[in-house]
Amino acid sequence: xxxxxxxxxxxxxxxxxxxxxxxxxxxxxxxxxxxxxxxxxxxxxxxxxxxxxxxxxxxxxxxxxxxxxxxxxxxxxxxxxxxx
Numbered sequence: 001x002x003x004x005x006x007x008x009x010x011x012x013x014x015x016x017x018x019x020x021x022x023x024x025x026x027x028x029x030x031x032x033x034x035x036x037x038x039x040x041x042x043x044x045x046x047x048x049x050x051x052x053x054x055x056x057x058x059x060x061x062x063x064x065x066x067x068x069x070x071x072x073x074x075x076x077x078x079x080x081x082x083x084x
Contacts, residue, residue: 001016001017001018001032002014002016002017002018002032002033002035002036003015003016004036004039004040008043009043009044009045009048010044010045010047010048010049011048011049012040012044012048012049012050012051013050013051013052014036014050014051014052015052017029017032017033017036019032029061030064033061033062033065037065050067051078052067053078053080054067
């Protein structure tokens with residue numbers, strides 16, 4: 001399953017991409033990503049941004065779809081906060 005949150009026009013966040021462990025490595029993650037990318041392509045306006053937080057070690061999966069690791073040069077490193 002996959003979930004996008006945002007305003008549906010300019011700001012999109014890939015909140016969840018989850019494949020049950022019994023089905024990983026069979027192309028289901030790619031199929032979910034293709035569907036999400038198609039949706040974004042259809043509704044996003046020029047200048048829109050898409051963000052996500054990758055699980056450590058899974059960055060290469062998202063890089064296949066054009067996502068880049070933020071190095072802090074142009075946009076900062078990105079930030080998050082966990083409430084415990």
